[in-house]
Amino acid sequence: MTDPLSRVFSALADPTRRDLVARLAAGDATVGQLAAPYRVTVQAVSKHVKVLEDAGLVSRSGDSHRRPVHLEADVLDLMTAWIERYRRQAEQRYRRLDAVLAVMEEETQEP
């Protein structure tokens, strides 16, 4: 599971991590702030943040100890690009099928 897309999808497969992303969309935050609302330990949240970081969804620019976690929204586009590609392809198939059905309908009406 070394490919970037798998990491991103896998990172967002967890509800806690999706919640982290949702909250980080509203602004940067430290690990402590992020961990506060949950009942899990700070260590667990730290792990989650690391997973998000490895997926490129999040960054911590500073080298300080109490550095804020920052959402990297660009990576989200990677997913949307993948998804949209196949959604559109499938949609096109439907349209083509509709066209075929329309032609068939026409042909039955004038033999």
Add this chain to the structure above:
Amino acid sequence: MTDPLSRVFSALADPTRRDLVARLAAGDATVGQLAAPYRVTVQAVSKHVKVLEDAGLVSRSGDSHRRPVHLEADVLDLMTAWIERYRRQAEQRYRRLDAVLAVMEEETQEP
């Protein structure tokens, strides 16, 4: 992990399953046809298809034994909706930050 969004993200976290989706976007196919290109056993592919089905990404309308697997593209919108929501929110934050910086710039120029 019972929530739909987690299931969808988790389903697409696997490269093989993403490939299945990609191929199904081009048209329906049976499990056998789907399994052919891979080196894993048919049972493994059958499992993958079941995961996609549980996530709602795929359906098998017929009750026949050799029923074709069909991509349900609508579910992909569920993900895009989630992603876009937070991507835009983050984007807005940037714009607001830019606005603030612009105002600060202006104020320094006319004291």
Add this chain to the structure above:
DNA sequence: CCCGTCCTCAACCCAAGGGTTGACAACCGC
């Protein structure tokens, strides 16, 4: 300078996931 706070690393536990083999049910062609 030093104490408390904040965070991470390490080791471990248990559940879930992807893979395999083996058996078996259901269908199709004949």
Add this chain to the structure above:
DNA sequence: GCGGTTGTCAACCCTTGGGTTGAGGACGGG
């Protein structure tokens, strides 16, 4: 109706993943 093809179920292996506790490292405010 029978034999081969096609797909799924079941049991099992091993790895990954989320969680915990325990220890320890690095700052920051006094």
